[in-house]
Amino acid sequence: MQISIEAHNISVRYAQKPVLWEIDFHLPMGKIIGILGSNGSGKTTLLKSILGLLPTESGYIQVFGKPIAEVLNKIAYIPQKTSIDWDFPASVMDVVLMARYNPKKWFFRYSQADKNMAAQCLQKVNMLEFANRHISELSGGQQQRVFMARALAQEAELYLLDEPFVGIDTTTEEVIWHLLKDLRNQGKTVVLVHHDLQSVERNMDYLLLLNTRLVAAGETAHIFNAENLRATFGGQLPILEQLAERIRLDKLPLREQDFQDRQV
Ligand SMILES: Nc1ncnc2c1ncn2[C@@H]1O[C@H](COP(=O)(O)OP(=O)(O)OP(=O)(O)O)[C@@H](O)[C@H]1O
Ligand SMILES: [Mg+2]
Structure with a gap:
């Protein structure tokens, strides 16, 4: 796997309160990567740390194998809307x-x-x-x-987008997903903070689940599951029931197959 962003043992505190704690990950190049987590889980802080806008208490981050200062001209950043x-x-x-x-x-x-x-x-x-x-x-x-x-x-080579779909209507959202997929298909890396869990599996190749600590990082197909979502968001999410239902449905054709096998 070619690496876009590599983080080792990153911790960040604001006024003694840990906001990111011992975060370690390698993100692939040429993928659409989602950072998911609830409000206050450290998503914006993580993007700012990657960009070198915040001092980290420990560890280091490299982008395309280099310190951030050497690759800033390869990065496009859209801050979260509230900060513009x-x-x-x-x-x-x-x-x-x-x-x-x-x-x-x-x-x-x-x-x-x-x-x-x-x-x-x-x-x-x-x-x-x-x-x-x-x-x-x-x-x-x-x-x-x-x-x-x-x-x-x-x-740019790397796009860091902090909630780019906030306030955007569904038609435009689809247009933008297409644009992001075009970028990905040209080998660019897109990292975005995103809130709509319904559109994750359709649009994102890789996920980083954050809850001050790193809950999981990996290909969407491997880590977008009920257990990880519960550890990330806690409580009951509508999507957890949908995932459970889909797992149940996924199993149905198998049973049908078993049934046919028994008929023969
Ligand atoms: N400048 C700051 N000074 C002190 N605390 C801060 C500061 N910026 C963020 N925090 C705190 O750090 C924590 C993480 O904030 P961050 O903005 O990274 O969360 P987030 O995951 O992006 O949340 P959201 O989904 O609401 O955008 C929060 O508890 C927040 O209150
Ligand atoms: Mg944020």
Whole structure:
């Protein structure tokens, strides 16, 4: 397995309270990877630790085998919506164009190719008609779509998305899942914090289940089960019953087969 992100013994505390505790994992490259956990389980903290935005108390994290500072230009990040400053004076086009900014060039100016690229990305999320609007004058879901366009325009190798579907309608959500799968099919790695357990199996290849400690990490087919979900979320979740029901149904054809075998 080629590794995208590798974490060893990561612990983070805020004011003496442990928020991540002795986390260890290897994530594959070229997959859609979900981070699942309840509110306050440390998902955003983990993304920020990967990006080097928070000091970790112990351990280390590498991205593509290197310290984060050496690969930041290969990473696109969409923060959780609550932490974005919407008063920032920028149009929709400005926000997407920022993805093309290259601080290493003197007298940097956006080229026509950059502008075309930004327009294409806005088109992909159906937001091109809003290109000249100020970002604060958009609905919540539209703002989220603009941030998705910006992440796409960055042409990154690794996408870290903190709840990218919040406020997004179901039609657009499907469009974005398609875009993420296109990225994955081009060999890019997509890591996203996600809340809708119903869409996990359909869309995610690999999961990281978090509850301050790491509950489990692995291929969705191996670890998305009732026992792990209970350890992650506790209590009774509707999906636990659905999983139990499906296991029961999965067994039915077998019984039918047994029955036919007995008939012969
Ligand atoms: N800046 C901070 N100072 C102190 N405590 C914090 C800070 N940021 C987060 N916390 C606490 O750390 C814990 C984990 O927060 P985090 O934002 O990582 O959770 P999360 O899993 O992303 O939750 P959500 O699903 O609500 O986004 C929470 O208990 C939270 O209250
Ligand atoms: Mg969060």
